[in-house]
Amino acid sequence: MSVALQTFDLCKSFGGITATDHVDFTLEKGARHALIGPNGAGKTTFVNQLTGVLKPSSGCITLMGEDITKLTREARVQRGLARTFQINQLFATMTPLEMVALVTSERLGRGSQPFRALDLDAELVEQTAEILTRFRLDDMMDRTIATLPYGKQRQIEIAAAFAARPTVLLLDEPAAGVPEAERRELMQTVAELPDDVSVLLIEHDMDLVFRFATRITVLVNGRVLAEGTPEEMARDPAVRAAYLGESTHV
């Protein structure tokens, strides 16, 4: 298998605190990979460096072999690295239709065209409709996002990231805070993501992790503690210790 996303010796410190500590990480093409770890393990800090929200202190990141360490957030998206957020980051005054159309229009390079009408752009309309249908948002595409149920908003998070047609998709706790009743649909959405998209799932919920991932990396105190198949991780004593709350690094 070839590599989609890779970090080399990635470090990030805030003052005296090391949030990411010499992380070498590899995401294979087409992977279903989960990144787990206790609270404060540095999972979100790690994702924020991958997507360009934070600048690493040292080390580098490659996407499909290209060094993206110094690229802006939007340049990474244009190269096929998209993400969702742990806490909803949506365009509250827009409709799902508008939000998906926005991402699609940026991907098609329409974003800098001030005189183009959205509805007359056949390519944009077709691809927007495709995403809305795929994520089962078609029946509520016209409602303001802020008025939709929370589970649907989580669904839009994923739809908006997916509309960028990523080669690598980072899902930051997609099921966080979703009530049980709406959880099934969301997990189905995650399961249905096409195979050619490499997915990195950052998650707390072990149920979801073990159902979804074929490979797991455990992050503790900013360091990779262990990596392997779900079965290996479930057996690993160090991983169990970390999850039982015992301190493994003093």
Place this chain on the structure above:
Amino acid sequence: MRAESFDARVRQALYANRRWHPAEIGFWILAFAAYLLFPSHLLLLNEIAILALFALSLDLILGYAGIVSLGHAAFLGMGAYAAGLLAKHVTGDPFAGLACGMAAAGLVGLLTSPLVLRGSDLTRLMVTLGVALILYELANSFGSLTGGADGLQGVMMKPVLGQFEFDIFGRTAYLYSLSVLFLLFLIARRVVHSPVGLSLRAVRDNPLRASASGVPNGRRLAAAYTLAAAYAGAAGALLAQTTQFVSLDVLDFHRSADLMLVLIIGGAGYLYGGLIGAIAFKLLQDAIASFTPQYWMFWIGLFLVLFVLGGREIIHSAVKTVAGRFARLGRGGAR
């Protein structure tokens, strides 16, 4: 399988945003009809049209891109002086002056956009205010060029299109200003319903998600700021040309502050807010000034306090109801 009809529904829903509402058509017909309906108030109408264009400019950045500004007079003044100086020293052709005013103000907008785009709302308020103060003092101290506190004298305008002379009743002035307003409004309307407009709303709603969606936030905001500056420059040019005079007052703080009030009255983010606000503000100012010329600011102040405290919703819902009636009338007519 996705049905063809769903694509059509998506297209229809996207079209709905930019479709002309019957109330809009009614608004513009009334605006042009005002020339015939109120022949003795054309000077006031001209002022309203210019203020409306100025407010449209602020709406582009405040309502659509979420950039607050307390120094929008900088661009009004830049446009006014550029157009006035061109008319005095080079050519009195109105369209050349208009282009010159827009270009000069747009350039200032482009150059100052990096300052304005960083930081929070409060920083933006301060930076925009600062830029306007700097321009005011520059205009004041370069008296040999701008006329300083005496104002720029000797602005002579040629007839519009070589045909229509500016007159003391404001006949040409109003039609000229209104036409420019209408044209620039059409362009603005097109832009806000384009992919660029959509991306500006995205940046306004959530900059983090906008950049995670592939939007180059900084560049898009800089473009919007430059466009808005050029629009304010156009308003300044119209002011200089139709009054054939430019004074330091065009750069004064009260211009920026009044503009904010206009947009608060009319509401931001739907393009007509600035226009409706300008009409309400000028009519109110005119009405109050006619019975109490010295203390009109008191009444404006009182009105604003009451308006912001509770009247706004009432007025806006009344406007919506009227617009809804119009829409039904329009549909009835179409049948």
